[in-house]
Amino acid sequence: MRTVGVYTAALSLAAASLTGLGTVTAAPAAALTPPVGITADDLPTWQTNGIVWAMAEADGVVFAGGTFSAVRPPGTSAGSSQQQQAVNFTALDAATGAPTDCELSFTVGSGNATVRALAVSPDKETLYAGGFFGAVNGVPVSSLAAIDIDTCTPRTDFKPSVNATVRALAATDGAVYLGGDFQTVGGQSRSRFAAVSTGGDVLPWRADADEPGRAVEVTPDGGTVMLGGDFFTVNDENSHALAAVDASTGAVEKSYPLGFFPQTSVVKDIFADASGVYSASEGSGGGVFDGRVAYDLGTLDQRWRDTCLGATQSVQTHQDVLYSGSHAHDCSSMGAFPNQERYHLLAQSVNDPELLGWFPDTNDGLGEMIGPRTMAVSSAGGRDFLWVGGEFTTVNGDGQQGLTRFADSPDTGAPPVPQTEASSTAPGSVTVRWQPSVDLDDSELTYRVYRNGSSTPVHTVSASSKPWSRPQLTFTDTDVAPGSTYTYRVSASDGTNTSSLSPPRSVTPALAPEAYAEQVRADGAELYWRYDEPSGTFAADASDTQSAGIHRGGPARAVTPGAVPGTGTAVGHDGVDSYTYSDKRRPRPDAYSIETWFKTDTTAGGMLAGFGDRILQNSSRHDKHLYMTDSGRLIFGVRSGWTRTITTPGSYNDGEWHHAVATQGSNGMRLYVDGQLRASNLLVVSSQDFDGYWRFGGDNLRGWPSRPSSDYLSGQLDESAVYPGVLSAAQIEQHHALGTAPSDTVTAVQPVADTYVNQQAASTNYGGSGKLAVRGSTAYEAYLRFPLPEAPAGQVLKSAALRVQLTSDSFAGSGDPARIVPVTGAWTETGATYTGRPELSSTVLGTLTGATTPQGTYSTLLDTAELASRLGQDLDIALTGDGTDSLWLSSREAPGTAGDPTLLLTFGAP
Structure with missing residues (x-):
């Protein structure tokens, strides 16, 4: 559908700036990470009591149409005494988010009226509305109407009759292009796409399609109309979901045969400006395409596409960024997040599909539970506003239905407080580790480390992070005295806003090397979680690779005593849904060792460690599992052609600490417990090949032999490590000996x-x-x-x-x-x-x-x-x-x- 008025043929490319119609190019807020130019701070905005399907803007006023009957102030619930009648339409001040005095009522004699498309004429004098309705403020129309913006009244001279729902509109100086479900317009045969004059007469322009039209957009030069929808043919030419046609005749200028988009994918929205043309797709079933595509404006060939899964409903540019509304849930094919909870608002450079650091969010909401449906940019009071409409009922976690808006400035949200840990395992140094904060519009933050209450930082560093990728940051303080106590705190700043200091972490520098920890590091661990943090979701990585862990499901923290005498605390998992994962995506290791200490008396079993393809959900592909059966025996399994496992003869659910190491490499599979080899298969030298994430405490064990009653361990873990090679029997025996030696x-x-x-x-x-x-x-x-x-x-x-x-x-x-x-x-x-x-x-x-x-x-x-x-x-x-x-x-x-x-x-x- 068209979400905002388009440019006329007379507009030059210079006038068609990347900010979109009605916006001005403004310097990005100082706190935003370029090229993002819109903050993630949602502004107070009036709400609807239903779904917003379409938006357009003119001179600082945003028009919203959909399926609703009232609007109400922000912060109020449905049915509030402060709500005002608004029958499928409202006009709002872009700068304040409050309704203007323009009130229109879209109704129908039978059935449910709805407004599905809005577009503004290039001169900003006329608003065109499409959908399924029979009257506007009592003036008879037939699913398509023209509104005089100055007087906020329906034009009585514009009455083309459309025999079914209009889902998309675009307007130029001389024509209004429409797409939808219809077969006739003004009594003339027009299949799914048509054009009428600004006076309402049906034009000879024809672009007949075999399935519904959902998007119409005119290129900035006015010469081409981009069509999107469910169709497979346009004017009998093979072109699936997208086609470019001549703005004067409707003749196909460029087709996109089946294969460019899968058969089960459609185009829901198209946006064009001087930077290019952009389409939004939705699909169903396997092998679909749900993402965005950018096209070169001159050739209309693909410039880039993303392959995120989660139907995209709308696209809109502001400056050099493409913003989109979707319910993206799996962008692993782009090197971003794996299948998980949905992100509903995303941003990408117009030149590159990589996801930028902009993550305000809505929920799925009502109806089809899609979330955002439409977007528009408007300028007022020297600021640019990005408006979002849809079927959501929350924004950034707070109640807000149907409408929300964001601005280019100011950015008022301080980054979250960094989660921090400090430790010393060798004389002469203290290591401070912290998890980068996730700021919803600032992926690049500056961190400052303070020691002993000083107002002057001892270390400053800038780093980038996104919700699914938060590489651990580390500072090693060598200006320390053995036996003295030091306290460290860390802040995060986006350049304008600074977080509070993290809670103090105190540490006394080691007088002698901590034998167990230093040996794990010396033997090359690429992931080493000691679980010594007193609280939070951060599991610091004591290896050199900074593979931090993230706790999920609220495991118990600072459980004492830990496994290795005198060295810290453990983490306690609940056997229901708690686990710890690494957000560092890794290829399948050819050789590896998995090590952890565990303590449990469970009779429901559970996974100690494994490798899966998801981090926030149970994995669909899972391998390299070390798990316990209900009887307390340990199993180490891989999939190499089929499932291969080795099992300990004894049980270990006796409530005591035990040391487990599973290895695989060219010498096969081996499973050690308490320093001794308990099971082996020397012939199995490979595992299932997929990129994934290490998880400790639980994951999907479906299909694995002797599957326990619970996939999640009820018990404690400590000193968990992964190595990029096979530990020798002597090394494992040494680890066990060091880990059970009396504490210093x-x-x-x-x-x-x-x-x-x-x-x-x-x-x-x-x-x-x-x-x-x-x-x-x-x-x-x-x-x-x-x-x-x-x-x-x-x-x-x-x-x-x-x-x-x-x-x-x-x-x-x-x-x-x-x-x-x-x-x-x-x-x-x-x-x-x-x-x-x-x-x-x-x-x-x-x-x-x-x-x-x-x-x-x-x-x-x-x-x-x-x-x-x-x-x-x-x-x-x-x-x-x-x-x-x-x-x-x-x-x-x-x-x-x-x-x-x-x-x-x-x-x-x-």
């Missing part, structure tokens, strides 16, 4: 004595001072005594670090390094002076560097072997240096204990 413990040891000496006050003792000082010339030297404990039974010292805090003095920081060396001579806290200072060893246990900020806390790792040899004894150390910049530290005598020098000792399994 950190012991904090305070000094029992500390003091410093001063070369310039050579005989003074500073044992009672609240400060310690270090400098090379003139010299300060600090001494500390720590009573080292013995290692716990069965454990060894794995790392040691000295943590100190600078005083609040403005001169406390130093750019010079301070060496930490053993004291070999005798000293006491109350007796040490510069002239009686003890002898020092030449062995350097560690070096403190970068301690420059007053009141800052700094740590340095010490020689583990040297300290291990002294366990159970006193450790006397000195801080000494060579430079001229003094370092001032808090001593054990300083008020409070937070700044006391501390020795942090990490003990763990050998």
